[in-house]
Amino acid sequence: MGKDGSASYIPTRLDYAVKWAQKNSLWPMPFGTSCCGIELMSTLSGTYDLSRFGSEVVRFSPRQADLLLVAGTITTKMSPVLRQIYDQMLEPKWVIAMGACSSSGGIFNTYSVLQGIDEIMPVDIYVPGCPPIPEGLIYSILRLQEIVEKGLPRKQMHKLTREEARNAMNFRQAIGESLFESGETGATPSGPAEIKGETR
């Protein structure tokens, strides 16, 4: 609207406008099952204030959410429930696996724990940490906004084999230099919040 009250227009492409709207209103559906849920609550509340990035409206109904935030250990008995919640969400939808447990099972390589939620659903971003600090989660939301804006494809996480995991010092050799050097963003993961999803 102009200063004199007359209507004015900002010409833009519709798909750009839709993506801009989507990335700035990622309404999360929290699925906090253990200590990561506490960090998630901290991220949502006043000190860290996730609403600065457009994710303030926490929806406890999957039908109204865009983003499934899985924060915590998922047992094999819980996994059908989580899958049902994912199926109830409307497209477009994104998934963040927060913490070691939901990314890979974490320390719980046991009879009852799912070894990463990517066994039952596609995951956009993995946030490492046990639990991740709130800044890590905020960083992952910012990365997700970039993914939404640019329409980047979802890629599979490289799961370490038993042999590679045993030899963690040679991690970079084990998973190949390509994972670190290539990629659309051209970024090498650095800093405290290292997001696996970004290294495509």
Next chain:
Amino acid sequence: MSVAFGVIRDRQDQLFLHLEQTYPSHRVLRDKIEEPILWLRSPDELVPMIEALRREPATQFDRLSDITAYDNIDHVDGPKRLIVVYQLYSLQHHTRLRLKIAIDQDESVPTLTVVWGAANWLEREVFDMFGIRFAGHPDLRRILMDERFVGHPLLKEYELEARQPFSDSLPVRIATGFESPEESH
């Protein structure tokens, strides 16, 4: 009500002496934090023993803290395979007592639901994890694992990483025919 730590330690000592005098034919031990451990000789004497411990003024163990078990596969605690552990607490004296029974895998233990209703879910958990059968339990089915789960995961022969995923979850079933202990007494 707060009682000083030294007072409770004295009471634990008195309890230990009392148990040694009252049950001379049983093994009474003490663990590293001086809690008494009373070994029962057979599962049959469990319910009379617990009712006596609950009734007598010198012991008055009126609260069941926990029921658990462990796999005695290396036979540190005798020739039998499984040890069932009952952890009791006295709200009157602030003392604790551990009861242990050694059983084989084909033996069963009498249920404690006739004494404490809280034993219901605790015994279901022990059945789920170890496959120990509690004779007379009103609703002995799995409580933690899925009901279609095969095997008992805390037995040592169960492979640690043997996961059994299911594509759907079973609806919750409420137990039928369960009477509270007050009615059956």
